[in-house]
Amino acid sequence: MKRTFVLIILIAVAQLGLSQEPAPRVVEITAKRFEFNPKQVTLKRGERVTIRLVSTDRAHGFLVKPLGLDLDADDGKPSEKTITPDTAGSFPAICDHYCGSGHANMKMTVIVE
Amino acid sequence: MKNEFDRRAFMRISAMSIGAGALLQFSPLAATARGNAMSRLFHKQNGEGPGAFSIVQLSDTHVGFQGPPDPLGTKAFERAVDVINALDPQPDLILFTGDLTHDSDDPAEHARRFKTFRSISDRLRVKKRMHVPGEHDAALDGGVLFRENFGETHYSFDHRGAHFVALDNVSMGKPIVGDEQIAWLKKDLARFPKTAPIVVFTHRPPFDLKPDWEWFTSDGDAVMNVLAPYDNVTVLYGHIHRENHHTTGHVQHHAARSLIFAFPDPSTAEKKPLPFNPQQPFRNLGIRTVSGNTAARPFVAGIDDVELSIRELSGTEGIQQMLKQGESL
Numbered sequence: 001m002k003r004t005f006v007l008i009i010l011i012a013v014a015q016l017g018l019s020q021e022p023a024p025r026v027v028e029i030t031a032k033r034f035e036f037n038p039k040q041v042t043l044k045r046g047e048r049v050t051i052r053l054v055s056t057d058r059a060h061g062f063l064v065k066p067l068g069l070d071l072d073a074d075d076g077k078p079s080e081k082t083i084t085p086d087t088a089g090s091f092p093a094i095c096d097h098y099c100g101s102g103h104a105n106m107k108m109t110v111i112v113e
Numbered sequence: 114m115k116n117e118f119d120r121r122a123f124m125r126i127s128a129m130s131i132g133a134g135a136l137l138q139f140s141p142l143a144a145t146a147r148g149n150a151m152s153r154l155f156h157k158q159n160g161e162g163p164g165a166f167s168i169v170q171l172s173d174t175h176v177g178f179q180g181p182p183d184p185l186g187t188k189a190f191e192r193a194v195d196v197i198n199a200l201d202p203q204p205d206l207i208l209f210t211g212d213l214t215h216d217s218d219d220p221a222e223h224a225r226r227f228k229t230f231r232s233i234s235d236r237l238r239v240k241k242r243m244h245v246p247g248e249h250d251a252a253l254d255g256g257v258l259f260r261e262n263f264g265e266t267h268y269s270f271d272h273r274g275a276h277f278v279a280l281d282n283v284s285m286g287k288p289i290v291g292d293e294q295i296a297w298l299k300k301d302l303a304r305f306p307k308t309a310p311i312v313v314f315t316h317r318p319p320f321d322l323k324p325d326w327e328w329f330t331s332d333g334d335a336v337m338n339v340l341a342p343y344d345n346v347t348v349l350y351g352h353i354h355r356e357n358h359h360t361t362g363h364v365q366h367h368a369a370r371s372l373i374f375a376f377p378d379p380s381t382a383e384k385k386p387l388p389f390n391p392q393q394p395f396r397n398l399g400i401r402t403v404s405g406n407t408a409a410r411p412f413v414a415g416i417d418d419v420e421l422s423i424r425e426l427s428g429t430e431g432i433q434q435m436l437k438q439g440e441s442l
Contacts, residue, residue: 059286061287065324072287094327096288096327097287098248098249098283100218100253104327
C-alpha cells in the first residue's frame, strides 16, 4: 500500500515537471515621448521571450511586423506578447501610435541572432 | 466636353508654378445600356447624374510647420492656390488628403493652424472642397478639431457619376481604419453595381508600402477585401510626401506629393526628408494629372507628371522670388 502511494506521488511529480515549460525570459521596453529604452535588444533564435511594453506618459505603440509584434501601452497599462523568433536579423521597431511631432524618430532595433 | 480641363492650359500654368497636387479627369459614362442604368441609379439616389468632371488633389500642407527641411511654411500651399485659381475652366472639386495642419501640444495653437489653413484654402475659387484628416490633424485629439472645421472624418458622396469615399485611417492614433468604419464602407458600397466608378480618398496608403516608415494601414487588407468586388476603384492618398503608383488586385493607388517637403524613395535605407535647396525651393514638389474614362473596362488611369519650375517667372530660380519685399527667412 505504502509502495503504491509513493509510486503515484512520483508519477504525479514527473508529469508536473514534463508539462511545465520554463518561463520565458522577459524583455521590458519602456516608451515615452519620443524614445524607447533600451535602444536595442538582442533575442536568440528559437528562444521563447516575452516582450513587455511599458509607457510612462501616454499611448504608444511598438511594431515589429516581421516578428509579429504589435503592442500598445498607455500610462499604467502595459502590454506584452510572447514570441519565439525563428529568423535571424536586425529588425527596426517603431512607435505606430502617433504621439506628437517627434513621433517619427521614436524607434529602436530588435536583433535576433 | 464642356467641363473638361484644357489640359494644355493646365500644363502651361503648372510648368511655371509649384505643384498643385494631382489633377484627375474622368469622362462621363458612355451611352451604353450599362452607362444609362448607372446614370439612372445615381440620378435617382441623389440627383447627381453622370457628367464630365475634373478634380484636383492637394495633400500634406502641414500648416504651422516651421524650420528645416522646409523654411517656407505655407508659401507652397499659397502658390498652389494661385495656380489652381488661374485654371480656366475651374476644376469642380478639390480633395485634400490629410495633414492639412501640423499638430501642436497646445490645442489653442492647433486650432489657430486650422484657421490659417481655412483662410488660405478659402481663397480657392473652387467652392466644393472635401477633406480627410492626417495623423497630424487628428491623432492627438481623436479628430475633435478636424470635425469642428470640416465635419465627419469619414463619409461618402456622389459626384457626376462617380462615388467618392472619404476614409479615416488616422484618428484612432494608430494606422487603422477600424471594424466599425469597415462595416460602414461595406454597407455604403452595397447599393452600387460592381461596375460603378469609385474613388477612395484617404491619408495613409491602405496597403503595406513600407511599414518600417509607417507607410501602411494595419487593416488595409480588410479594406481591400471590401473594395475587391468592384471593378473600377481608384485610391488617392498622401502621407508619403512623394509620388507613388501601386496596384493591389485591380485597385489603382496614387500618392500625391506634399506642399511642404519630400521624403525619399522607399527603397532607400533611411526616412530622411530631402534637403531644401534655396536655388530650387519647390524641387520635388510637382503636378500629376490623371485622366481616364469611367466607361472603359478595365478602367485605366492615364498619369502625367510635370517637372516643376518657377524659372519662367523671372528667368531665374530661387527662394528670393517667393519672399515678399523686406521678408527674409
